[in-house]
Amino acid sequence: xxxxxxxxxxxxLEPIKDADRIxxxxxxxxxxxxxxxxxxIGDKCRFYEIDSKLPEIEEYEFMRKSKFKIKTxxxxxxxxxxxxxxxxxxxxxxxxxxxxxxVIHIEQETxxxxxxxxxxxxxxxxxxxxxxxxxxxxxxxIPFPRFIKITDQTRVxxxxxxxxxxxxMTKTYFIVPYTEKLDGCSATYYVKGNHFGICSxxxxxxxxxxxxxxxxxxxxxxxxxxxxxxxxxxxxxVDMIYVQGEIIGPGIQxxxxxxxxxxxxxxxxxxxxxxxxxxTSLFSTSEALGIKSVPLLGSVELPDFExxxxxxxxxxxxxxxxxxxxxxxxxxxxxxxxxxxxxxNPDYLLENQND
Ligand code: ATP
Ligand code: MN
Numbered sequence: 001x002x003x004x005x006x007x008x009x010x011x012x013l014e015p016i017k018d019a020d021r022i023x024x025x026x027x028x029x030x031x032x033x034x035x036x037x038x039x040x041i042g043d044k045c046r047f048y049e050i051d052s053k054l055p056e057i058e059e060y061e062f063m064r065k066s067k068f069k070i071k072t073x074x075x076x077x078x079x080x081x082x083x084x085x086x087x088x089x090x091x092x093x094x095x096x097x098x099x100x101x102x103v104i105h106i107e108q109e110t111x112x113x114x115x116x117x118x119x120x121x122x123x124x125x126x127x128x129x130x131x132x133x134x135x136x137x138x139x140x141x142i143p144f145p146r147f148i149k150i151t152d153q154t155r156v157x158x159x160x161x162x163x164x165x166x167x168x169m170t171k172t173y174f175i176v177p178y179t180e181k182l183d184g185c186s187a188t189y190y191v192k193g194n195h196f197g198i199c200s201x202x203x204x205x206x207x208x209x210x211x212x213x214x215x216x217x218x219x220x221x222x223x224x225x226x227x228x229x230x231x232x233x234x235x236x237x238v239d240m241i242y243v244q245g246e247i248i249g250p251g252i253q254x255x256x257x258x259x260x261x262x263x264x265x266x267x268x269x270x271x272x273x274x275x276x277x278x279x280t281s282l283f284s285t286s287e288a289l290g291i292k293s294v295p296l297l298g299s300v301e302l303p304d305f306e307x308x309x310x311x312x313x314x315x316x317x318x319x320x321x322x323x324x325x326x327x328x329x330x331x332x333x334x335x336x337x338x339x340x341x342x343x344x345n346p347d348y349l350l351e352n353q354n355d
Contacts, residue, residue, distance in 0.1 A: 002105065005097040007087055008047040010039045019076045025084055029157030029308040033073075033080035046097060048083040049158075050349070053110075055102040059085075069106050072349035079346045081157070094160060142204040144188075145197060148242050151186045151268065152201075153331060153342040156308050166302045169334040176302060176334055180295040180320055181342055182265055183256055183328040183352075184248035187216050189225045191233050192240040192272075196226040219247050219264045228289045233271075240272035243285065246294065248321075254352070256328075257321040266293045267331065295320040297330060308343075315343040326351060 012026035016033070025034045027047045039045060052070040054060040060068055063083075072081050091097070104110065109117075118127045130136050144150055159165055169176065188199040198205050198216050205216055220226060225243070233241040249255060249262035269285035286293040300314060311332070319327040326348040333340035 001098070002049075002051075003096045003098055004052040004105065005046055005048045005101050005103050007089070007091045007093050007095050007097065008045055008084075009093055010041055010043045010045055010084070013039065013041055016076050016078050022075070024078060024080075027082065027084055028160065029162065030082050031079060032082045032084045033075055033078065034084050038086065039084070044087045044093065046085045046087045046101075048085070048103065050081050051106045052083070052103050053106050053108070055110075057102075067355070071353050072346055074350060079350075081346065081349075142206060144199055144202055144204060145190060145192070147192075147240065147272070148188060148190060148199075148244075148270070150202060151188070151244050153181075153340060156311055156332075156341045156343045159341060162308070165339055169302065169339045175299045176332055177299045178297055178314070178330045178332045179267060179293070180297055180327050181329040181331045181344070182246040182248050182294055182321070183254075184246040184252045185215075186244065187219060187247050187264065188242060188244045189220060189229060190240060190242035191226070191229045194230075196220075196229070215247055215252065215262060219262060222262070223264055223291055225289075225291075228291070232285070232288055236271055238271040242270050243289070243291070244268040245291075256325050256352075257319060258325075259321075264291060265295075266291055268337075294331075300332065311343045312346065315345040316347055317345070 008027045010025050010027060013034075014024050016022055016024050021036055022033050023036045025032050025039060027045065030047070030049075032047075048054070048070050050070050050072055054063055054068040054070070056064075056068055063069075070083050072079065074080070097103075114131075115124055115127060118124045127136070156162070186201040188197075190197045190199075198220055200216060207217065229241050229243070243266050245264050245266040245268070247262060247264055248257060249259040252262065266282060266286050266289075269282050271281075282293055283296070297317075297320065300311070311330075315327070315329045317327050317330075319325050327345055328348050329342055329344040331340060331342050
């Protein structure tokens with residue numbers, strides 16, 4: 001589960017123009033508006049990431065008008081992402097507080113909301129009993145293949161030691177490419193031996209049990225992925241080949257790019273003898289398969305300091321799939337594929353977050 005609240009340090013505090021009651025704190029790589037005078041640089045704090053939903057208790061009463069949800073906001077022309085509150089416990093910096101504070105992800109339902117969904121007294125009561133006994137249905141799913149990494153990306157603002165990562169990332173290469181982060185859903189396809197596997201973000205899917213997730217199958221058919229992977233696997237003489245990419249289009253998220261039909265864009269590829277094969281291999285695999293990759297936007301020289309503002313500036317752009325809409329952000333990947341992270345465009349969040 002994502003760590004939504006953790007102990008952090010106030011790294012910096014600076015005034016906000018024309019504001020005398022608030023100031024701008026830096027926590028990790030995040031910029032967060034705080035009450036003026038509440039913190040000193042170096043103080044420990046509780047840091048609540050965007051997408052947190054707080055329990056409805058007295059301490060968070062000031063968040064009622066935001067429905068207890070932490071989102072990207074803009075005040076006095078300044079973007080603020082997260083919530084910072086004082087911390088007087090004895091946990092170390094970085095330690096997780098999500099569970100003990102009862103914080104959940106915005107999209108997760110509280111037990112109250114779960115119960116509310118069942119209409120009628122009897123249905124509610126039955127649901128509560130079943131839940132207590134652990135009898136609520138869980139979908140049967142095959143685990144994601146062990147030999148492939150899931151596609152999750154760290155947010156650049158959460159990387160604790162950016163300097164160290166840059167050093168490792170750029171030992172041999174100082175300039176790293178970045179691609180547009182597309183807002184769709186993650187899919188992984190692989191062939192191992194003679195088995196063709198279709199996976200969502202966290203599971204391998206089976207044709208029978210996952211009828212609702214059929215766009216994964218639809219894309220496989222549309223792009224002939226099984227056949228193409230098997231052919232390339234044979235040519236490369238490897239035991240396993242995989243591709244990972246984003247499915248975008250109508251019916252997926254909000255179809256931001258206003259596409260007419262579903263499309264698949266590759267962002268990663270690998271072979272059994274070189275699981276961490278880098279982005280040059282992504283582009284060559286994309287060409288070999290005749291399946292487009294995510295848009296390659298350029299390359300960036302990583303600074304040897306901890307400031308992320310230059311990367312955030314780069315992330316603020318329109319999509320190259322549709323120039324009229326904002327891009328979700330960018331993904332930066334080291335050439336050897338060992339390090340990668342995402343930089344989400346704050347302007348995209350301001351426009352696209354739900355109430
Ligand atoms: P959500 O769960 O709301 O979709 P998210 O997309 O930010 O959040 P993360 O795991 O945090 O999810 O980000 C990584 C995801 O971004 C990958 O799983 C992949 O599906 C998607 N993605 C889109 N474009 C790219 C890209 N160019 N490079 C790598 N991953 C990408
Ligand atoms: Mn996504």
